[in-house]
Amino acid sequence: AQSVSQHNHHVILSEAASLELGCNYSYGGTVNLFWYVQYPGQHLQLLLKYFSGDPLVKGIKGFEAEFIKSKFSFNLRKPSVQWSDTAEYFCAVNTARKSSGDKLTFGTGTRLAVRP
Amino acid sequence: GAGVSQSPSNKVTEKGKDVELRCDPISGHTALYWYRQSLGQGLEFLIYFQGNSAPDKSGLPSDRFSAERTGGSVSTLTIQRTQQEDSAVYLCASSFGPSSYTFGSGTRLTVV
Numbered sequence: 001a002q003s004v005s006q007h008n009h010h011v012i013l014s015e016a017a018s019l020e021l022g023c024n025y026s027y028g029g030t031v032n033l034f035w036y037v038q039y040p041g042q043h044l045q046l047l048l049k050y051f052s053g054d055p056l057v058k059g060i061k062g063f064e065a066e067f068i069k070s071k072f073s074f075n076l077r078k079p080s081v082q083w084s085d086t087a088e089y090f091c092a093v094n095t096a097r098k099s100s101g102d103k104l105t106f107g108t109g110t111r112l113a114v115r116p
Numbered sequence: 117g118a119g120v121s122q123s124p125s126n127k128v129t130e131k132g133k134d135v136e137l138r139c140d141p142i143s144g145h146t147a148l149y150w151y152r153q154s155l156g157q158g159l160e161f162l163i164y165f166q167g168n169s170a171p172d173k174s175g176l177p178s179d180r181f182s183a184e185r186t187g188g189s190v191s192t193l194t195i196q197r198t199q200q201e202d203s204a205v206y207l208c209a210s211s212f213g214p215s216s217y218t219f220g221s222g223t224r225l226t227v228v
Contacts, residue, residue: 006158034217042221043207043219043220043221043222044207044219045219046217090158090159092159102147102149102211102213102217103149103161103164103172104149104159104161104217105161106151106158106159106160106161107158108156108157108158109158109159
């Protein structure tokens with residue numbers, strides 16, 4: 001079965017600092033990759049997704065992620081964070097097999113706190 | 117509706133009681149999923165419905181958990197004889213493809 005690892009559980013940054021959150025998955029076949037964000041008191045929202053093509057994907061609010069197949073990684077980046085980026089970030093994988101439908105396997109999440 | 121609707125938003129129940137959580141998916145979405153979000157555990161897949169196919173129940177943690185989806189629309193997740201470890205946020209999502217995945221705001225269940 002596939003699994004997703006997010007190595008940073010808590011990250012604290014000052015505004016304008018650069019952000020990189022790690023995500024690694026274990027599955028040898030074709031995958032679809034996602035980053036979701038959950039702002040305090042809100043529901044999960046999609047930040048960005050990768051299905052195929054250019055491995056560098058851009059999402060909302062200035063976030064981007066790079067799929068590196070050889071490293072089974074899909075790290076999330078933002079050049080300059082803002083206080084409003086304070087949230088919990090989840091990496092997720094879908095194995096793109098018909099039998100699994102769109103079932104997502106999530107990492108344990110990374111809590112980001114941005115100091116003003 | 118415009119989004120995935122879950123009710124109740126909060127539920128406090130006594131240990132040993134049964135609870136029912138409801139999910140109204142987005143109209144036209146053929147797939148419906150239940151996940152559980154526990155502190156420090158991320159999101160855990162519970163069950164998946166796709167059209168008229170048999171549901172994928174592989175994530176249900178015990179036989180106290182069950183779910184049904186009536187008429188291909190509304191779904192109810194039932195937890196029998198609740199335990200304190202069942203306390204979590206239960207999230208529902210619906211989709212008609214991986215790019216249309218939409219989550220509800222969840223039901224926060226507290227077992228006391």
